[in-house]
Amino acid sequence: MSWDEHIMLIGHTVNCFGWSIKVVGNTGSNSTREAIHATEQGFAVGMHAALHINPYYGKTSLEGLISHFDSVLPMGPTIIYNVPSRTGQDIPPDVIKIVAKSPNFAGVKECVGHDRVEQYTSNGVVVWSGNDDQCNDSRWFCGATGVISVTSNLVPGLMKELMFGGKNTSLNSKVQPLVGWLFCEPNPIGLNTALTQLGVVRPVFRLPYVPLPLAKRVELVKIV
Numbered sequence: 001m002s003w004d005e006h007i008m009l010i011g012h013t014v015n016c017f018g019w020s021i022k023v024v025g026n027t028g029s030n031s032t033r034e035a036i037h038a039t040e041q042g043f044a045v046g047m048h049a050a051l052h053i054n055p056y057y058g059k060t061s062l063e064g065l066i067s068h069f070d071s072v073l074p075m076g077p078t079i080i081y082n083v084p085s086r087t088g089q090d091i092p093p094d095v096i097k098i099v100a101k102s103p104n105f106a107g108v109k110e111c112v113g114h115d116r117v118e119q120y121t122s123n124g125v126v127v128w129s130g131n132d133d134q135c136n137d138s139r140w141f142c143g144a145t146g147v148i149s150v151t152s153n154l155v156p157g158l159m160k161e162l163m164f165g166g167k168n169t170s171l172n173s174k175v176q177p178l179v180g181w182l183f184c185e186p187n188p189i190g191l192n193t194a195l196t197q198l199g200v201v202r203p204v205f206r207l208p209y210v211p212l213p214l215a216k217r218v219e220l221v222k223i224v
Helices: 003-017 032-044 062-075 093-099 114-121 132-141 156-164 169-182 189-197 214-223
Strands: 024-026 049-053 078-082 105-110 127-129
Touching: 003 032, 032 049, 032 062, 049 062, 062 078, 062 093, 093 114, 105 114, 114 127, 114 132, 127 132, 132 156, 132 169, 156 169, 169 189, 169 214, 189 214
Parallel strands: 024 049, 049 078, 078 105, 105 127
Antiparallel strands: none
8 A cells, every 4th residue: 555545544444443442553664754754644543553663674773773663652652563574673672671661652563472472471561462373372371462463354253252252272273274374375465365255355456465376265265
């Protein structure tokens, strides 16, 4: 999406659902100036919190990471998003320890794994799992608050049950084949394909995303 579309989507979501849920707008960027501008617009159209990734591709130093986050945190409630597989750079706990001093720091979306999640939660840092395949254990064994989830776009009721219905290893096992299918290619390729198959969205794919091939689409039918 263009940034105009991105901000319009945040505003549309707030308009439709903001009375009943908290809307977290992903206004992060590898350009600090762009992240500031997008976050200003996101809060202007009513989002309740921002999700901020660390600068990707054009990576920076640890001091640069801190300065980047310090530039956006004063603007409103903020979740820091750590996903080294996409950014190429881990946000280490020492950085989170510093930026967490901001009153607007709401927590971390953490994709590194259970040990990191537990390290944060044991020190009072709010964590949302960023890994759908690990979120059940992160929630019930490592203290995560919940998950910021891809799979919940398809089965929100089941994911809510996993996060708030108590330990349920049986349900978690049943959900795993769907999770595996959704991530057989980088997200959101699987999700977009599934939403199209289920008739939720029109079959429109913008490059560089292309739908999963027929054989994988047949797999989804069997899983569902």
